Amino acid sequence: MKKHFIIICTLLIVVMTSCSKEEGYGGLATIQGKVYGKDFNSHGALVSEGYVGDMKVYISKHDNPNYFDKVDTSYDGSYKFEYLQKGTYDVWVFGDCDSCAWAQVFAIETVEITSKRETVEVDDLVITF
Secondary structure, three states: OOHHHHHHHHHHHHHHOOOOOOOOEEEEEEEEEEEEEEEEEEOOOOOEEOOOOOEEEEEEEEOOOOOEEEEOOOOEEEEEEEEEEEEEEEEEOOOOOOOOOOOOOOOEEEEOOOOOEEEOOOOOOEEEE
């Protein structure tokens, strides 16, 4: 009898705690976009620009500085985060321009997923290097 009571209590705790869903993985939604880079020389003149491959793109819950995943951009600058739940996310990439007069540290976009199977296209994340 005592054994059955413990099993039932354990199952109730598992069921009650598993029903709360936060942003993150476990869903069917997708966030995708591209990273666009502008290359400046030490005098501040634009040398080249275009979509950039092999850049790390990060994703986190909105206003949370701790990311829960990162992906590398493809050769065409594209990236994709899949299997997300409804919620608000921040997607960002770090710039790398040591010789620029301005101090661009990162490019960030806030994205909201409002339906289970939604695919959200993020505006280009524009960085300098």
